[in-house]
Amino acid sequence: MQLKDNKHIGIGFRKDFSEEFLASDVLKPAFIELAPENWIGMGGYWKKQLDKAAEKYPITCHGLSLSIGSPDDLDLDFLHKIKKFIKQYNVQIYSEHLSYAKCDNAHLYDLLPIPFRKDAVKHIISRIKQVQDVLEMPLALENVSYYTPVAAEMDEATFISEIVNGSGCNMLLDVNNVYVNSFNHKYNAKEFITKLPLDKVSYIHMAGHEQISDTVIIDTHGEAVIDQVFDLFEYTTGLLKPVPVLLERDFNIPELKELQGEITRMETIVSKTWKKEHAIA
Amino acid sequence: MPLLKEDTHAQQSKLAHYCKTGIKPDLIGVIEENLHHYRRLVFNIGIDTIETAYPITYRFLPDEIWDKLVYDYYAEHKCKTPQVWRMPLEFYEYCVEKDIQSKLNMPFLNDLLHFEWLELEVHTMDDMTYPSFTTKGDWLNSPLALNPEHRLVKFTYPVHILAATELEGKAGDYFLLMYREKESGKVQCMDISILYAYILEQLQNGITLQAILTEADTLFQINDFEMLKEHALNFINDLKQREFIPGLLNT
Numbered sequence: 001m002q003l004k005d006n007k008h009i010g011i012g013f014r015k016d017f018s019e020e021f022l023a024s025d026v027l028k029p030a031f032i033e034l035a036p037e038n039w040i041g042m043g044g045y046w047k048k049q050l051d052k053a054a055e056k057y058p059i060t061c062h063g064l065s066l067s068i069g070s071p072d073d074l075d076l077d078f079l080h081k082i083k084k085f086i087k088q089y090n091v092q093i094y095s096e097h098l099s100y101a102k103c104d105n106a107h108l109y110d111l112l113p114i115p116f117r118k119d120a121v122k123h124i125i126s127r128i129k130q131v132q133d134v135l136e137m138p139l140a141l142e143n144v145s146y147y148t149p150v151a152a153e154m155d156e157a158t159f160i161s162e163i164v165n166g167s168g169c170n171m172l173l174d175v176n177n178v179y180v181n182s183f184n185h186k187y188n189a190k191e192f193i194t195k196l197p198l199d200k201v202s203y204i205h206m207a208g209h210e211q212i213s214d215t216v217i218i219d220t221h222g223e224a225v226i227d228q229v230f231d232l233f234e235y236t237t238g239l240l241k242p243v244p245v246l247l248e249r250d251f252n253i254p255e256l257k258e259l260q261g262e263i264t265r266m267e268t269i270v271s272k273t274w275k276k277e278h279a280i281a
Numbered sequence: 282m283p284l285l286k287e288d289t290h291a292q293q294s295k296l297a298h299y300c301k302t303g304i305k306p307d308l309i310g311v312i313e314e315n316l317h318h319y320r321r322l323v324f325n326i327g328i329d330t331i332e333t334a335y336p337i338t339y340r341f342l343p344d345e346i347w348d349k350l351v352y353d354y355y356a357e358h359k360c361k362t363p364q365v366w367r368m369p370l371e372f373y374e375y376c377v378e379k380d381i382q383s384k385l386n387m388p389f390l391n392d393l394l395h396f397e398w399l400e401l402e403v404h405t406m407d408d409m410t411y412p413s414f415t416t417k418g419d420w421l422n423s424p425l426a427l428n429p430e431h432r433l434v435k436f437t438y439p440v441h442i443l444a445a446t447e448l449e450g451k452a453g454d455y456f457l458l459m460y461r462e463k464e465s466g467k468v469q470c471m472d473i474s475i476l477y478a479y480i481l482e483q484l485q486n487g488i489t490l491q492a493i494l495t496e497a498d499t500l501f502q503i504n505d506f507e508m509l510k511e512h513a514l515n516f517i518n519d520l521k522q523r524e525f526i527p528g529l530l531n532t
Contacts, residue, residue: 042405042406045465045467066363104298104359107359107360109323109330109368112293123283123289147315149311150296150311151289184315218322
């Protein structure tokens with residue numbers, strides 16, 4: 001994927017700040033990421049904003065409703081709409097969540113934890129292959145944050161690895177989610193990362209979160225990235241080949257210069273760990 | 282043979298059902314004290330989406346009625362669209378299907394929800410191809426080109442004119458033209474009479490103004506063609522100025 005100005009860090013493109021973002025050069029992302037669900041079939045003002053953004057920046061897509069872990073059948077009609085959107089905007093990376101958001105024919109619009117079980121692994125591998133066949137491109141799946149396991153029969157790292165290795169999909173490594181899960185489920189974040197299929201990581205997410213009690217962090221995307229997550233990011237990038245990195249900020253949007261500050265900090269980190277890389281495969 | 286075992290499916294269904302209803306599930310190996318975060322997160326997304334789509338209805342209905350309505354909707358309805366911003370349409374359809382307006386003795390509720398949904402729909406709907414047109418020609422005897430990004434709707438209550446608190450007892454026939462400006466993308470509303478609604482409907486069908494007015498003169502028992510023509514041309518000129526009618530259809 002060819003990134004703007006040979007940088008690595010992108011920003012989630014949100015309607016909340018799209019006007020200011022497109023009218024100024026305060027934010028200097030290498031690319032923008034958007035959820036196709038929020039734009040497919042949308043015309044008028046927002047379509048114009050999207051087209052303006054697409055003229056200036058490469059686009060990656062991060063889906064919300066594919067529901068790869070759902071017991072329900074895949075929504076092929078929806079998948080074909082995504083494919084059309086991906087082609088229309090020359091999207092090079094399409095990622096989704098290793099979770100489910102639809103069950104028993106009802107969309108829930110949030111990410112529920114899949115039971116870490118062998119049969120779920122097989123079920124998901126089959127669905128990933130189906131998705132990749134339709135899209136004719138690899139899917140990148142994100143490790144999600146979760147607040148409780150459900151009916152688990154294996155650990156999270158094994159579950160992710162078996163799915164990624166068994167399906168041939170790529171992995172979107174969400175560093176903040178690793179941090180959140182390591183706090184909520186009391187494991188060592190760095191050890192966890194080393195257990196993942198790091199050779200399959202094609203994309204990284206970074207975000208802020210909110211600690212709501214002594215034992216629980218909620219993955220809100222509504223706060224600045226904390227120092228501990230930056231540290232984990234630096235550690236992680238040292239284990240990986242260069243890949244695009246995305247700063248997610250969905251709520252409580254600050255001044256754009258603050259977001260640029262976070263982007264600059266990440267760019268500084270990767271410029272040390274990924275020296276003299278100019279293009280990302 | 283399904284790869285997913287029934288028991289795993291059942292665990293997923295129970296969690297999803299809990300998120301929809303708030304009724305505590307019997308799940309294996311969960312952190313009980315954290316389960317409520319899923320219900321809260323799922324429900325908040327639904328509530329926020331619906332309240333953003335229907336701000337007038339949300340402000341008008343007493344909190345306890347609104348909360349119960351949204352709770353029942355989320356518990357009973359299976360949201361079909363994968364696009365959360367389209368989900369409020371299903372909320373409106375749910376209210377119509379369940380005849381909530383009769384249950385609440387608010388006979389204007391369906392119209393109010395429909396009006397609020399239309400604003401969202403017209404603002405966001407996919408771009409449509411404008412017809413090819415010219416600005417020179419016989420405006421009375423040529424089919425006119427219309428902005429295709431519009432809705433022409435009949436209401437029983439004037440929800441597009443009056444505040445929700447003023448709607449009681451105002452049942453009648455009301456017509457709304459709602460359209461999206463091509464350049465700005467802004468949504469505009471026009472309250473129009475039944476006669477103008479008829480004219481617009483016929484124009485949509487490609488019928489010329491002359492033919493429409495000839496028919497309308499009899500249909501509406503006006504019996505004064507010249508006066509009708511004058512009024513109709515004023516209406517058409519207004520729509521031209523608004524660029525809703527950009528010109529004559531190229532045939």
